[in-house]
Amino acid sequence: MSHEILTPDEMAKADRLAIEGGPFDGYALMRNAGAAVAALVLARFASASTVHVLCGPGNNGGDGYVVAKALVETGCAVKLWAEGSPKPGSDAALAAADCQLKAQPLGDFEMKPGALVVDALYGAGLSKPLSAEAGRAAQLAADMKVPVVSVDLPSGLSGESGATLGEAFQATITVTFARKKPGHLLLPGRNLCGEVVVADIGIGDKVIDAVGARCFENVPALWLDKFPMPALDAYKYSRGHVGVFSGGPSATGAARLAAMAAARIGAGAVTVLSPSLSLSVNASHLTSIMLRKADTLEEVFGFLDARHPEALVYGPGLGPEPGVGNFLLDLLAAAENSPKGLVLDADGLTSLAAQPEALFAALHRMGAPRAILTPHEGEFRRLFPGIAEDEKLSKLEKARAASRLSNAVVVYKGPDTVIAAPDGRAAINSNGTPLLATAGSGDVLAGICAGLLAQGMPAFEAGCAAVWIHADAAQRFGPGLIAEDLPLALLSVLRNLREPGALPVPPGSLAAGKTLS
Numbered sequence: 110m111s112h113e114i115l116t117p118d119e120m121a122k123a124d125r126l127a128i129e130g131g132p133f134d135g136y137a138l139m140r141n142a143g144a145a146v147a148a149l150v151l152a153r154f155a156s157a158s159t160v161h162v163l164c165g166p167g168n169n170g171g172d173g174y175v176v177a178k179a180l181v182e183t184g185c186a187v188k189l190w191a192e193g194s195p196k197p198g199s200d201a202a203l204a205a206a207d208c209q210l211k212a213q214p215l216g217d218f219e220m221k222p223g224a225l226v227v228d229a230l231y232g233a234g235l236s237k238p239l240s241a242e243a244g245r246a247a248q249l250a251a252d253m254k255v256p257v258v259s260v261d262l263p264s265g266l267s268g269e270s271g272a273t274l275g276e277a278f279q280a281t282i283t284v285t286f287a288r289k290k291p292g293h294l295l296l297p298g299r300n301l302c303g304e305v306v307v308a309d310i311g312i313g314d315k316v317i318d319a320v321g322a323r324c325f326e327n328v329p330a331l332w333l334d335k336f337p338m339p340a341l342d343a344y345k346y347s348r349g350h351v352g353v354f355s356g357g358p359s360a361t362g363a364a365r366l367a368a369m370a371a372a373r374i375g376a377g378a379v380t381v382l383s384p385s386l387s388l389s390v391n392a393s394h395l396t397s398i399m400l401r402k403a404d405t406l407e408e409v410f411g412f413l414d415a416r417h418p419e420a421l422v423y424g425p426g427l428g429p430e431p432g433v434g435n436f437l438l439d440l441l442a443a444a445e446n447s448p449k450g451l452v453l454d455a456d457g458l459t460s461l462a463a464q465p466e467a468l469f470a471a472l473h474r475m476g477a478p479r480a481i482l483t484p485h486e487g488e489f490r491r492l493f494p495g496i497a498e499d500e501k502l503s504k505l506e507k508a509r510a511a512s513r514l515s516n517a518v519v520v521y522k523g524p525d526t527v528i529a530a531p532d533g534r535a536a537i538n539s540n541g542t543p544l545l546a547t548a549g550s551g552d553v554l555a556g557i558c559a560g561l562l563a564q565g566m567p568a569f570e571a572g573c574a575a576v577w578i579h580a581d582a583a584q585r586f587g588p589g590l591i592a593e594d595l596p597l598a599l600l601s602v603l604r605n606l607r608e609p610g611a612l613p614v615p616p617g618s619l620a621a622g623k624t625l626s
């Protein structure tokens with residue numbers, strides 16, 4: 110797999126293991142890194158009037174000295190600016206000694222329009238805010254609107270969390286090595302990195318495997334092998350049945366959005382569980398989706414006993430009152446009635462904000478994680494206040510901590526959605542689009558999650574697939590998107606996923622004959 114995301118510590122471990130295993134020693138890896146950056150500069154910015162290479166005192170600066178040397182040798186006009194000097198005996202010191210250019214102090218940094226900046230001040234080793242001189246250099250590059258190629262990470266950005274420690278460079282392109290780091294995908298880091306190019310510097314897949322990273326970029330390869338395909342002899346209930354709880358008469362749309370999404374993603378049957386007061390408004394809007402009265406727990410248990418739905422969606426449109434949370438706790442209290450899969454969203458989360466421990470206890474009683482919680486920022490803060498307020502934790506670590514605490518897969522939503530499982534696996538989504546910032550799109554996501562759970566997809570993979578597919582659908586639909594459009598926009602995503610070779614297609618299915626397009 111090449112979509113692992115390595116923390117700076119894991120990257121340092123990969124570096125050590127690669128050096129131990131050979132053939133490249135530390136300086137050779139640095140030369141490979143610098144050569145990759147220099148090649149990119151030549152490929153994209155060969156006409157820059159002058160390339161200003163800014164070098165820090167660590168290995169990031171070491172990469173910079175290699176870049177400067179390589180560019181000088183090709184005939185580029187290069188100026189070198191340094192903050193501090195490398196530790197004697199370090200790889201960076203070797204690189205500085207091998208570079209024929211004399212560095213000027215970073216405090217004197219100046220440039221003319223038409224230049225290019227190579228930012229090799231700090232990378233994985235950033236441990237404190239940038240100095241005033243480095244901050245001024247970042248500001249100058251921004252003010253003069255010159256392109257910036259950042260080595261490994263824009264200086265000032267934490268590779269661990271995606272947070273800035275003060276001033277930071279705004280890169281046009283960031284060239285990183287071996288694998289992306291969380292800071293390339295988590296905000297605000299993702300915005301500061303510009304285009305991210307991952308260069309192979311000779312740290313092989315075996316080394317990455319040995320590091321044992323448990324965080325991944327959310328790409329289809331992460332979950333495609335678990336993506337449900339209906340068997341040839343499928344019937345509607347074997348394809349999975351989803352029950353979606355509806356709100357009162359003036360808040361029924363959210364449940365219908367979730368229901369439609371569950372059906373479109375492939376659940377064979379979907380039932381809206383409605384208070385009697387909302388039955389007529391739901392009935393007037395539902396056709397293939399079934400409708401069932403569910404005012405009381407007994408009525409819900411009756412549905413569970415009779416229909417054995419594989420997944421329930423609880424939350425959208427239900428209202429934030431504690432009674433809504435208590436109803437769910439009562440539903441989960443009887444183990445024999447515990448749903449096989451559960452998606453908790455919106456008011457299903459908020460209504461339990463006063464007693465999250467009771468929810469977590471119930472989810473632990475359910476056993477193997479069969480629940481997906483889909484909080485946005487505000488819901489996350491309400492349900493996991495201790496974790497949300499811990500400023501030492503990145504969004505990735507917060508999602509992981511919340512998942513462990515709740516024994517549920519946590520889909521911590523936003524432009525940089527993180528999906529985390531209680532066993533420590535996590536994924537950071539990178540295909541999100543602001544087109545999704547439209548009322549009701551979260552309800553659709555909850556429905557996709559439930560539809561995939563109902564079809565037997567494990568909760569972590571279901572959460573990852575749902576988030577990626579949801580965003581891909583929005584991208585395919587394009588501007589003007591409202592939540593109602595999303596269930597139908599899933600068709601194009603699914604068709605694409607099912608292209609020959611993308612998914613194991615059962616012989617004889619429609620998808621095998623391309624007739625779906």
Ligand SMILES: NC(=O)C1=CN([C@@H]2O[C@H](COP(=O)(O)OP(=O)(O)OC[C@H]3O[C@@H](n4cnc5c(N)ncnc54)[C@H](O)[C@@H]3O)[C@@H](O)[C@H]2O)[C@@H](O)CC1
Binds near residue numbers: 233
């Ligand atoms: N596989 C790898 O991990 C490889 C890493 N390489 C490079 O090595 C870099 C990591 O090197 P280092 O660990 O030496 O880290 P850095 O070069 O990012 O910085 C480390 C040094 O700067 C100091 N420092 C940190 N923040 C500072 C600040 N704001 N102001 C002043 N001083 C500060 C630290 O105390 C330390 O001395 C990577 O980002 C990458 O560019 C490459 O050489 C190739 C191989």
Ligand SMILES: Nc1ncnc2c1ncn2[C@@H]1O[C@H](COP(=O)(O)OP(=O)(O)O)[C@@H](O)[C@H]1O
Binds near residue numbers: 542551554
């Ligand atoms: N700027 C953005 N970029 C990418 N995705 C976004 C952005 N804003 C919102 N989203 C996504 O849109 C969905 C919104 O869900 P939510 O906040 O629950 O909205 P609602 O309650 O209106 O349905 C989430 O999946 C979230 O990740």
Ligand SMILES: [K+]
Binds near residue numbers: 231232260
């Ligand atoms: K850098």
